[in-house]
Amino acid sequence: MTSSASVVVLVMLAWFAPLDQAAASQQRARLVQSVDIQIPSAPTPVTIAGARHLAYELHITNFRPVDVVLKRLEILDAGRDSRVAEFSDSQLAARLDRVGARVADAERQIIPPGGRTIIYLWLPLEDRSAIPARLQHRIELDLMRSSGREHAVITDSGCAVRGEQPVVLNAPLRGGPWVALYDPLMVGGHRTSVYTLNGRARIPARFAIDWVKLGDDATRARGDVNSIRNWHGYGAEVLAVADGVIAEAVDDMTEGATLSEATGPLALENASGNYVTLDLGGGRYAFYEHLQHGSIAVKRGDRVKSGQVLGRLGNSGSSSSGPHLHFHVADAEAELAAEGLPYVFSGFEVVGAYDDIHTFATGEPWKSSSLPAAARKRSRELPGANTVIVFPELKR
Numbered sequence: 001m002t003s004s005a006s007v008v009v010l011v012m013l014a015w016f017a018p019l020d021q022a023a024a025s026q027q028r029a030r031l032v033q034s035v036d037i038q039i040p041s042a043p044t045p046v047t048i049a050g051a052r053h054l055a056y057e058l059h060i061t062n063f064r065p066v067d068v069v070l071k072r073l074e075i076l077d078a079g080r081d082s083r084v085a086e087f088s089d090s091q092l093a094a095r096l097d098r099v100g101a102r103v104a105d106a107e108r109q110i111i112p113p114g115g116r117t118i119i120y121l122w123l124p125l126e127d128r129s130a131i132p133a134r135l136q137h138r139i140e141l142d143l144m145r146s147s148g149r150e151h152a153v154i155t156d157s158g159c160a161v162r163g164e165q166p167v168v169l170n171a172p173l174r175g176g177p178w179v180a181l182y183d184p185l186m187v188g189g190h191r192t193s194v195y196t197l198n199g200r201a202r203i204p205a206r207f208a209i210d211w212v213k214l215g216d217d218a219t220r221a222r223g224d225v226n227s228i229r230n231w232h233g234y235g236a237e238v239l240a241v242a243d244g245v246i247a248e249a250v251d252d253m254t255e256g257a258t259l260s261e262a263t264g265p266l267a268l269e270n271a272s273g274n275y276v277t278l279d280l281g282g283g284r285y286a287f288y289e290h291l292q293h294g295s296i297a298v299k300r301g302d303r304v305k306s307g308q309v310l311g312r313l314g315n316s317g318s319s320s321s322g323p324h325l326h327f328h329v330a331d332a333e334a335e336l337a338a339e340g341l342p343y344v345f346s347g348f349e350v351v352g353a354y355d356d357i358h359t360f361a362t363g364e365p366w367k368s369s370s371l372p373a374a375a376r377k378r379s380r381e382l383p384g385a386n387t388v389i390v391f392p393e394l395k396r
Helices: 003-025 089-093 105-109 357-361
Strands: 035-038 046-048 051-062 068-077 082-088 096-098 116-124 134-145 148-155 167-169 178-181 195-197 200-202 209-213 237-239 244-250 274-281 284-291 309-312 325-330 343-345 348-353 387-390
Touching (some): 035 134, 046 343, 051 068, 051 134, 068 105, 082 089, 089 105, 096 105, 178 357, 274 309, 284 309
Parallel strands (some): 167 343
Antiparallel strands (some): 035 051, 051 116, 068 082, 068 134, 096 116, 178 209, 178 387, 237 309, 244 274, 274 284, 348 387
16 A cells, blocks of 8 residues: 555544544433332421431332332432431331232332332431431332343432421320330331322321320229220320410210220221310421310310310220320321421430330330430430330429
8 A cells, every 4th residue: 555545544544533432422321211209298307215317208109011129228418428328128128118009028119010109218317417408319129121120220309308396395194104106117007197188198197196194013904904994094184285276176976985896997087086186386286186075175266375184085086006195296287188297395204115016015014214314304305116204294
């Protein structure tokens, strides 16, 4: 080849090479459709048993024509690029519930075509860690295509963490000991009960507690447990937790004399039994449910003071725990068409705890607290799940 021909070839190669490189750099990234992630109610920090917590839900919807299997969830502090929590395998499955179908164990991780699964998050934060301003969620999943599994990792745009402080409330009951019954991961419990009213799905009892009075001997009742009047808490005075206005007071349901008479399905509007709703102001409402028939001492529109008697603890409505006070705070006066909000109590003393809610149900005694006397006095927080506490005497 002559020198002039070599020059022509080199020029042509130099001219085509950038085109090849440009074509390679313009290759389109592959797009994989997977799931939709929604966060209907952003978390607000609340102190529970001395640790700050974030409680909220991820709604995961599968728009694909194949099953999606959730494998792993990472929760990230978007501002600090650090991990807040991580769940996989059985730990992830325990936090899942498929909408419209009750499934168990690993099957909870499968979202069928057109299905929705809710991830219920109840996150304790490290004592010294700053509260994230914004959270992001990274989900690993498998698409179960006919050609085989296709793995995908998606990261959502995240959600802001609310900055407002939970409302501080006084005791809803006197003295004790009272057990604060709840389980944030129990399927079908307060925390995971979704109500779809007025065109929207909500969790009104996200931070609800069932309060059951205990005897000094750790019993729930004197003698026959089946008789509701034998329960230590039956008839106890139920108190206003703050100054406020009565938004609703309903006292139209009688109670059976025994627990066995309280079984069976009830219409949704009757599940709360006799109840009082207290407007706390600022878009917050306190709900007192399952009150004793004929005991409610207030009516709608009444102005009440903190510590004022509203009624008495009973067993009306759907009361699976026996005579108790169901108490929670939400963002609307509509009993079930409201989102549950966090709250804390001004003070209480921890005296013990049950291992879990099932231990209480079997009638076993609680375990006495091993905390030093000073550490048992708690303020501006919620008690931990199934903690046994005593409320302070009211100052008059």
